[in-house]
Amino acid sequence: MLEVPLDRRDRAPLYRQIAQHLSRMIERGALAPGQKLPSARELASSLGVSRTTANLAYDALEGEGRIRVRGRSGTFVVSRPDGELLVSGGVPLPQPLDLASGEPSPDLLPDPSHLRFLREGLGEGDLSLFAPSPVPGREALRRALVRHAATRGIPARWEDLVVTSGGQEGLCLAFEALKSLGVRRVFFEELTYPDAPRIARGVGLSACPLPFEEAPLVEALGEAGPGDGVYLVPSFHNPTGRTLSMEARKALLERSAARGFWILEDDTYGELRYGETSVPALKALEGSDRVVYVGSFSQVLLPGWRTGYVLAPEAVLGPLCALKALRVGALSSLVQGLVLRFLEGGGLEDALSRNRGVLSHRMRRFREALRNVLGERAPLLPEGGVFLWLDTAPFSGDKARSLLAARGVLVVSGQEFCLRRRTERAVRLCVARLGLRELDEAAGILGTLVGR
Numbered sequence: 001m002l003e004v005p006l007d008r009r010d011r012a013p014l015y016r017q018i019a020q021h022l023s024r025m026i027e028r029g030a031l032a033p034g035q036k037l038p039s040a041r042e043l044a045s046s047l048g049v050s051r052t053t054a055n056l057a058y059d060a061l062e063g064e065g066r067i068r069v070r071g072r073s074g075t076f077v078v079s080r081p082d083g084e085l086l087v088s089g090g091v092p093l094p095q096p097l098d099l100a101s102g103e104p105s106p107d108l109l110p111d112p113s114h115l116r117f118l119r120e121g122l123g124e125g126d127l128s129l130f131a132p133s134p135v136p137g138r139e140a141l142r143r144a145l146v147r148h149a150a151t152r153g154i155p156a157r158w159e160d161l162v163v164t165s166g167g168q169e170g171l172c173l174a175f176e177a178l179k180s181l182g183v184r185r186v187f188f189e190e191l192t193y194p195d196a197p198r199i200a201r202g203v204g205l206s207a208c209p210l211p212f213e214e215a216p217l218v219e220a221l222g223e224a225g226p227g228d229g230v231y232l233v234p235s236f237h238n239p240t241g242r243t244l245s246m247e248a249r250k251a252l253l254e255r256s257a258a259r260g261f262w263i264l265e266d267d268t269y270g271e272l273r274y275g276e277t278s279v280p281a282l283k284a285l286e287g288s289d290r291v292v293y294v295g296s297f298s299q300v301l302l303p304g305w306r307t308g309y310v311l312a313p314e315a316v317l318g319p320l321c322a323l324k325a326l327r328v329g330a331l332s333s334l335v336q337g338l339v340l341r342f343l344e345g346g347g348l349e350d351a352l353s354r355n356r357g358v359l360s361h362r363m364r365r366f367r368e369a370l371r372n373v374l375g376e377r378a379p380l381l382p383e384g385g386v387f388l389w390l391d392t393a394p395f396s397g398d399k400a401r402s403l404l405a406a407r408g409v410l411v412v413s414g415q416e417f418c419l420r421r422r423t424e425r426a427v428r429l430c431v432a433r434l435g436l437r438e439l440d441e442a443a444g445i446l447g448t449l450v451g452r
Contacts, residue, residue, distance in 0.1 A: 002038055004047055009304050013103040013433075014049055015056035022057070026066050026077055037067065037075045050195060052416055056100050059405035063096045069402060097442040098433040100410040102386065104303065105433050108358060110342070110351045129337040133330040135321055137163030137309075141340045145309050148343060149295065152270060153284030156311050162320060163331050166306040167268050167296035171196060173327075174264050174292045174310060176203045177320040178229050183262060186229040189217065191417045191424075193238045193266065196231050205229075209419050212240075214248040218255060226260035235270040235279050236385025239417045239428035243279055243383045253287040262316075263291045271297070271352055274360035275383030283311060292316055297348065307331065307339050359386060362431040366439040373447025379429075386432045389414070392450050393425040400427050400449065409445050 004021045006014055025031045037058075038046065044054040058075060061067045069075050128138075136142065143158040150156075164170040175186065185206035188197050197207040210230070211217050221230065232252075234244040244252075256263050265282045273279050283293040296308030312320050324330075342348055364381065367388065371378040379388045390411075392400035397413035404411055404427075414424035429446075431439065 002043065002046065006047065006049075011103075011106065011109075011304075013053075013056075013098070013101040015053045015060065015101055016098075018043075018047065018049075018054070018057035019060040022061060023064070023066055026061075031077050033077050035077045037077065039074065052100075052194065052412055055401075055416070056410055056412070059100070059401060059410050060096050062402070063405040063408050063410070096405070097409045097438055097445070099429045099431070099442055100412045102430050102432050105435065107435075108355050108432065110302070110347055129334050131333055133333045133336060135325045135330050136161070137331060138333065138336050138340070141336045141343075142309075144340055144343045145295075148348065149293075149309075149311065152267065152295075153280035154293065154311065155284070160311050160314070160317060162310045162312065162317070162324065163336060164296075164308045164310055164324075165328065165331050167266065167294055167308040168195065168199075169328065170294040170296065170308045170310045171199050171264070171266065172203070173320050173323055174294060174312070174316070175200050175205060175229075176323050177312070177316050178262055178264070178292070179203055179205055180319040180323075181262075181315060182227055183229045184227050186231055186264075187221065187224065188231050188419050190419055190422075191237075191240060191414070192231065192419055193233060194416055196266070197419060200231070207419065214245060218248060218251045221252070221255045221259070221261065224255070224259050224261040228261040229264055230256075230261060231264045231266065232282070233266045233268070234282055235267060236272060236382060236387070238269065238385075239387055239412070239414070240389040241379070241382035241385055241387040242389075243275075249282055249285060250287075253282065253285055253291070256290045257287050261290070263288075265291050265293045267293060268296050269385040269387075270295070272356060272359060272386065273384035274356050274363070277383065279383060289313055297352075302339075302342075305335055305339060307335065356384075359431060362434075362436060362439060363388075365436050366429075366431055366443060369440050369443035370446065373443055374451050377450065386430050388429040388431070390427050390429055390446065390450065391425065392427055395425065395449075397424045397427050400425075403449055404445065407445050407449070409442050 004018050006017050040051055040054040040058055044051040058067060062069060066078055067075055068078050141163060142161045146156050146158045146161055185208050186200045187208050187210045189210050190212045200207050210220050234249060236243060263282065267281050270281055281293065282288055283291045290313065293311040310320065367378060367381045377391060379390055397415045401411050401413040411427040411429055414426035414428065415421060418424050434442065
């Protein structure tokens, strides 16, 4: 087991903190040349991070020439001749181009001018910031979040909303609440956000596959019933960037109403639309009575605040709140107060508007750069979000990730997102971390590998 000090409040991505610490240990000889390191799975488990984060850390170290992954034999510190340094002339190796982590670049974080709302709020001596909060959250914040959810077209009541510590807690509570209502299995698309089935299995639910294509997906749910749930990222899908059509959304809701199964809608990236067509949430449509909605602006806007929310039907709300009281209790009153002031001061809307513009520009520029080097193999431009799905055939996603890491580009293997861990010849790309010049450089490197 390796101990690595991690600061989850730091702006540096966790994978980068892990890679930098291991790099220092290698430089100082604490990790000797030829020493075998824990597998990515073991490292993730011991540090309490996702396996993707551990893989990214190892990819960064491999790209810098500090470690070597030898297939099933394991991961080893690179042996060097005596006196040879891991840097040339004392100059650090260039930072890898991060198309993997999803952590926001500094210019995507809120403008410092919005901090005045926070300073003014704290200066007013609001003692409620230090008082206990109701388990579902402070009423004023719940009302503000319902008004914010209305921008996604959702006609909700504030009483139906529960404030959570980010989207992950929302998923955990939702899965466990559905289990308490008799759900025993949850359907996931063949390509899906990998932590979701892990969470479902962790609370004792079975994870079952669904086709990824729209028509077969809807058709397959004809056999689902009241003891089933369906997890979906219908808008700007992680990992592929796909958005479900309005026809598919309506068909899913009709099936849910007729068959009695629940839908868990993960809308983490739903507010990052920059396409021309409106993309309302499933929860905004008629017939969404059996939809549990999870929203968050932690991922690419306020990662340090870890704030999200769940909009739940009445049948789910009771057990969900009871579980939250038992597991973790209410989100910090101080954090709730800061988020409320940020919302009321217009900071969130300003930040979202700016980020949509920045991400749209990055995505269009990156996709055009990929089209220039890949031609018809370039991915389609998504309607929003931060992800692209790149076909890497004939290479598997794992092989492509390793080859790209050696060239200084970090990506996530498509196999990380396969529910049944099949061989996927694709990688996920993310534009949240890099600027335009870096995206151009990364596209050129991708072209040398995939365009051959």
